[in-house]
Amino acid sequence: MHSIRRLALLAALLPGVALALDGRALLEKVDRNLEPESYEMTRKLINEEPDGKRKEFILYSVKKGRGNVAALFLAPASDKGRSTLRQGDNMWLYIPNVGKPVRITSLQSVTGGVFNNADILRVDYSEEYDVTSAQEEGENYRLDLKAKSGNVAYDRLVLTVDRKTVLPTRIEAYAASGLRVKTLHFKDIKDFGGGIRRPATVETDSPLYKGYKSVMLYAAVKKREVPDEVFTLNFMSRLEELRK
Amino acid sequence: MTRRGVHGVAPWVGAAGPCVAVLALLASAAQAADYRFDLAEIEAKPWELGGFVEGKAEHLRLAPQAALYPLSFGGAPPRHTLDRATATLELAGTFKQGPFTAYGRVDGIAVTDALRTNSAGRVLEAGVRASPTEGLSFDLGKQVQRWGKGYAWNPVAFFERPKDPNDPQQSREGFVMASADAVKSLQGAVAAIGFTPVLLPTSGDLNRDYGERGHGNPGARLYALVADTDIDLLWAAKGSRPQRIGLDFSRNFGSQLEVHCEWARAIGAIRRELAAGGAVTTRRSHLDSALLGLRYLTDNEVTWIVEFYRNGAGYDDAQLARFYDLLGSAFAPDGTPAQQAQASSLAQSGFGRSNAGRHYAYLRASAKDPFDWLYVNPALTAIVNLDDRSFQLTPEVVYGGWQNVELRLRAVWLHGKASSEFSAKPAQRRVEASAKFYF
Numbered sequence: 001m002h003s004i005r006r007l008a009l010l011a012a013l014l015p016g017v018a019l020a021l022d023g024r025a026l027l028e029k030v031d032r033n034l035e036p037e038s039y040e041m042t043r044k045l046i047n048e049e050p051d052g053k054r055k056e057f058i059l060y061s062v063k064k065g066r067g068n069v070a071a072l073f074l075a076p077a078s079d080k081g082r083s084t085l086r087q088g089d090n091m092w093l094y095i096p097n098v099g100k101p102v103r104i105t106s107l108q109s110v111t112g113g114v115f116n117n118a119d120i121l122r123v124d125y126s127e128e129y130d131v132t133s134a135q136e137e138g139e140n141y142r143l144d145l146k147a148k149s150g151n152v153a154y155d156r157l158v159l160t161v162d163r164k165t166v167l168p169t170r171i172e173a174y175a176a177s178g179l180r181v182k183t184l185h186f187k188d189i190k191d192f193g194g195g196i197r198r199p200a201t202v203e204t205d206s207p208l209y210k211g212y213k214s215v216m217l218y219a220a221v222k223k224r225e226v227p228d229e230v231f232t233l234n235f236m237s238r239l240e241e242l243r244k
Numbered sequence: 245m246t247r248r249g250v251h252g253v254a255p256w257v258g259a260a261g262p263c264v265a266v267l268a269l270l271a272s273a274a275q276a277a278d279y280r281f282d283l284a285e286i287e288a289k290p291w292e293l294g295g296f297v298e299g300k301a302e303h304l305r306l307a308p309q310a311a312l313y314p315l316s317f318g319g320a321p322p323r324h325t326l327d328r329a330t331a332t333l334e335l336a337g338t339f340k341q342g343p344f345t346a347y348g349r350v351d352g353i354a355v356t357d358a359l360r361t362n363s364a365g366r367v368l369e370a371g372v373r374a375s376p377t378e379g380l381s382f383d384l385g386k387q388v389q390r391w392g393k394g395y396a397w398n399p400v401a402f403f404e405r406p407k408d409p410n411d412p413q414q415s416r417e418g419f420v421m422a423s424a425d426a427v428k429s430l431q432g433a434v435a436a437i438g439f440t441p442v443l444l445p446t447s448g449d450l451n452r453d454y455g456e457r458g459h460g461n462p463g464a465r466l467y468a469l470v471a472d473t474d475i476d477l478l479w480a481a482k483g484s485r486p487q488r489i490g491l492d493f494s495r496n497f498g499s500q501l502e503v504h505c506e507w508a509r510a511i512g513a514i515r516r517e518l519a520a521g522g523a524v525t526t527r528r529s530h531l532d533s534a535l536l537g538l539r540y541l542t543d544n545e546v547t548w549i550v551e552f553y554r555n556g557a558g559y560d561d562a563q564l565a566r567f568y569d570l571l572g573s574a575f576a577p578d579g580t581p582a583q584q585a586q587a588s589s590l591a592q593s594g595f596g597r598s599n600a601g602r603h604y605a606y607l608r609a610s611a612k613d614p615f616d617w618l619y620v621n622p623a624l625t626a627i628v629n630l631d632d633r634s635f636q637l638t639p640e641v642v643y644g645g646w647q648n649v650e651l652r653l654r655a656v657w658l659h660g661k662a663s664s665e666f667s668a669k670p671a672q673r674r675v676e677a678s679a680k681f682y683f
Contacts, residue, residue: 078296229436
């Protein structure tokens with residue numbers, strides 16, 4: 001009888017253990033494990049059609065603090081020299097021929113395909129989302145996130161995080177209507193040096209683009225502090241000057 | 245393993261045994277290997293060269309009775325159709341050495357149709373930039389200053405050639421000038437401020453198409469990002485053109501809506517006008533131009549661009565109608581050389597500009613990948629003269645699915661009552677197909 005009481009007490013406490021998981025701290029840990037707060041990186045984006053045909057983009061990006069990201073297109077030739085800038089909820093696109101930076105929105109896509117601007121110019125998840133629940137599920141954590149404002153591209157995210165590495169393996173993105181917009185799959189954990197060990201491949205598919213897939217390949221990620229002026233409209237035409 | 249590997253290969257494995265399994269693994273590995281990215285692909289070099297070649301074929305339906313026809317096709321027998329082929333080569337290059345960057349952009353265009361065959365080359369940009377810090381740069385040479393927030397028109401673009409609202413993203417030729425750009429990031433509601441002084445001298449052949457010679461033409465732009473809103477204050481001193489002041493702003497509201505606005509005043513500008521009796525008068529006044537626009541992305545990924553434009557230097561429908569009637573009389577069989585000279589002079593002084601009216605609306609709806617057709621972007625653009633209700637409608641389809649290739653098919657249809665702006669244009673219908681290859 002005593003044992004049964006103990007078991008009942010333990011069972012009653014288990015949900016409390018799950019609730020005790022600090023979702024916010026866990027999300028911030030995920031953010032830092034994915035990227036340093038300030039960095040430079042080079043990525044290749046591949047949009048693949050159902051017949052295997054591909055379109056590839058190479059982007060050089062710098063990030064500073066929690067909300068500033070700038071990216072420069074290095075390839076293909078048709079997009080070379082374009083740059084994008086994000087300051088919090090503000091986003092701009094600079095096209096060399098057009099000249100002046102124009103404002104763009106997070107749901108548009110400068111590359112086409114499944115990735116949108118919010119994916120390409122991603123800031124920390126903890127910057128844009130609140131954790132509504134955090135649970136342990138076998139070898140993973142499950143984090144349910146809710147957008148802090150209507151300016152955020154996705155209303156809700158569900159993160160599956162590997163407990164051992166504290167890195168995401170899968171993120172499902174939902175619109176406010178409840179519709180699943182896309183799923184991101186994180187793969188191929190790689191050591192980039194400088195203590196950065198993260199997935200080198202992010203694949204995205206979407207029920208809205210059946211059969212289509214977009215892939216992001218990370219070739220270089222390293223800590224770098226650049227001046228604040230890099231994240232201004234005036235510097236968008238000069239981003240190339242940062243590359244060494 | 246890729247999605248194709250999972251869905252296309254795995255079912256074979258169980259059915260055909262270990263050999264097929266090995267083949268499947270090899271195929272899968274080969275597919276995965278395709279997703280390689282070698283940094284050597286994009287090694288930073290001191291020099292870079294790129295550009296594009298474009299071939300375009302156009303079929304034009306001409307209206308010999310249209311008022312502006314004699315100004316474009318005068319001297320040749322009237323025609324109702326014209327086929328034209330255009331080839332364009334544009335080259336752009338940079339060379340970096342320490343804080344200095346030399347840059348240039350040139351193009352060459354060859355055009356042939358039944359009436360002419362010619363070619364021309366232009367230096368669009370050519371200059372040197374010194375960038376001592378990320379927040380400061382100096383430019384000297386031929387450059388394109390792009391001021392303003394509007395998509396189709398920019399009333400505050402004081403130091404540049406006007407955009408073509410039919411193709412706002414087309415390359416434009418710059419002016420020779422000296423400019424600097426200083427920007428500082430800040431903490432708080434004002435997140436950044438920037439200052440861009442400009443000097444555009446006109447002397448001899450230098451910038452002769454900017455205006456009257458013998459002026460330095462200084463100007464400046466003060467930029468601030470205040471409470472998530474881009475704000476510019478702009479000024480151009482009196483010189484080759486009248487003094488102008490302006491402001492613009494742009495702001496995002498949510499993740500789908502952007503709103504922008506421009507206002508400019510030309511102080512003491514001189515404008516030629518055509519009185520009811522046909523007399524040409526000159527009037528000095530302040531000309532106010534303004535633009536209000538928005539860009540909205542719908543849930544099904546249709547981007548709407550809507551702009552309303554008040555052209556301070558433009559003419560109302562009555563004045564434009566008088567001008568078109570004057571053209572009609574001047575180039576009629578009994579028109580005199582004096583009438584023709586007056587009409588041509590008025591055309592050059594502003595009546596003959598591509599958008600010479602006073603009030604316009606611009607509407608563009610473009611869909612991204614409709615019906616799951618990736619890289620197919622259809623669009624419909626309308627430019628309406630709100631005073632005389634004439635308009636231009638441009639449906640188009642752009643395909644960008646092949647790396648570095650852009651295919652475009654578009655039609656242009658003009659409509660309006662007699663003596664209205666769009667009915668006066670010589671080409672009332674146009675179909676064009678173009679292919680652009682970037683390298």
